[in-house]
Amino acid sequence: MHFVIGVGLEEYSAAYAMRVLNKRIYRYGLDGVIGQAADDAHRRTRTTGDPNLDRIMNRNLLFTTYFAWGRALDTEQFVGMTSRSNRYYVSAAYWDRDAMLWSFPGLLDSDPARAREALDYALGIQARNAGIHSRFIDGVVLEDGFELDEHGIFPHVLVAPGHPGLAFPDELALDTRAVHAYEPHDYADTVEVVGAGMAAATEWLNALAAGAAVISVRRRDPERRPLNLPRDLFSRRGLAEYHGTEAEERTAFLRRYAAASYPPGRRWDEPLERASRRGRFRVASTVNGAGQIICATGFKRGYRNDSLLRRLVADKDGYKHDDPRYSDCERGNAAAHLRAALVGRSVAVGISDGELSLGRFQSILFAELDGPRSRDIDIQILGT
Numbered sequence: 001m002h003f004v005i006g007v008g009l010e011e012y013s014a015a016y017a018m019r020v021l022n023k024r025i026y027r028y029g030l031d032g033v034i035g036q037a038a039d040d041a042h043r044r045t046r047t048t049g050d051p052n053l054d055r056i057m058n059r060n061l062l063f064t065t066y067f068a069w070g071r072a073l074d075t076e077q078f079v080g081m082t083s084r085s086n087r088y089y090v091s092a093a094y095w096d097r098d099a100m101l102w103s104f105p106g107l108l109d110s111d112p113a114r115a116r117e118a119l120d121y122a123l124g125i126q127a128r129n130a131g132i133h134s135r136f137i138d139g140v141v142l143e144d145g146f147e148l149d150e151h152g153i154f155p156h157v158l159v160a161p162g163h164p165g166l167a168f169p170d171e172l173a174l175d176t177r178a179v180h181a182y183e184p185h186d187y188a189d190t191v192e193v194v195g196a197g198m199a200a201a202t203e204w205l206n207a208l209a210a211g212a213a214v215i216s217v218r219r220r221d222p223e224r225r226p227l228n229l230p231r232d233l234f235s236r237r238g239l240a241e242y243h244g245t246e247a248e249e250r251t252a253f254l255r256r257y258a259a260a261s262y263p264p265g266r267r268w269d270e271p272l273e274r275a276s277r278r279g280r281f282r283v284a285s286t287v288n289g290a291g292q293i294i295c296a297t298g299f300k301r302g303y304r305n306d307s308l309l310r311r312l313v314a315d316k317d318g319y320k321h322d323d324p325r326y327s328d329c330e331r332g333n334a335a336a337h338l339r340a341a342l343v344g345r346s347v348a349v350g351i352s353d354g355e356l357s358l359g360r361f362q363s364i365l366f367a368e369l370d371g372p373r374s375r376d377i378d379i380q381i382l383g384t
Helices: 011-028 030-044 051-066 096-111 112-123 127-131 198-209 236-243 248-257 267-275 306-311 336-343
Strands: 069-071 078-080 146-148 152-154 179-181 190-194 213-217 281-284 292-295
Touching: 011 030, 030 051, 051 096, 069 306, 078 096, 078 112, 096 112, 190 198, 198 213, 198 267, 236 248, 267 281
Parallel strands: 179 292, 190 213, 190 292, 213 281
Antiparallel strands: 069 078, 146 152
């Protein structure tokens, strides 16, 4: 006794598929039908002379032939899919990597006609969203967002191209005593720490713990506030209230929180007060001959110091624009032109209820790539 299961888009096609298969079994016998399938699979196998390698190679080859590709029940479109298992997190999805890099070479070797169909499919239906990792078998984007292999889908992606370099005060750039707080370093007997923010405060405590005498070199006293922004700014209501304030108030708020600061609390105050009483910690306005200078002065700022732009466009790279044989420009600013082309020279923004229609974390920035120079900024308002 055997059971025959028919599969179709609706009951009539399923019943017809069942009858066709049942007729084949009646004609050739169950063992005969299974034997035909085995003969077809055997015909597609290959050998390298190494049984162990053959087993791995043919297992993948037969998976490619019988499971990685197939025809959709509703459209009869030849499609590829990364998995048919309902346990896989993107079952019946299409991935370019799996289809073209891993599966297609084997299909081309075992069945050139089907390989042509696979190529037509990849360069046809799937081409409209090429480059997006996960897609349905009809080419529609599977998940809205940036898909990272088996780690989830992320609707927002922060690209961090790297810091533009460590910032040193100009007068200390060539001083052999100077080391940056973000570089590995030990501590001399007397240390001058330039800066007044979190990095500087950390250096004060570390140097004191190492037995050094510390001089804090700073222009003004730092603010004392928690390391993170107020908690209400992490809520939808708090952000709405912030964006509801006047532009001048928002600017003042941002300037305040961009200023040097470190947290309040006994963890910071007690070691500094104890060291001050013992003459091991004091404040000065200028550098004054210590054996070691630690610059807690953050990172360089500005597009000229941006590592990504500098890698994309070199300052001097044989540009004809900078060559007097080809150009009458005396500024030698080809790199500035190219960087401006990358970041753009204009922006169009909608206006709603008298306010710029910017996203929550969007703003309009002006970057000087060829300065210092005087510039005019044109603003044009179109409307009815």
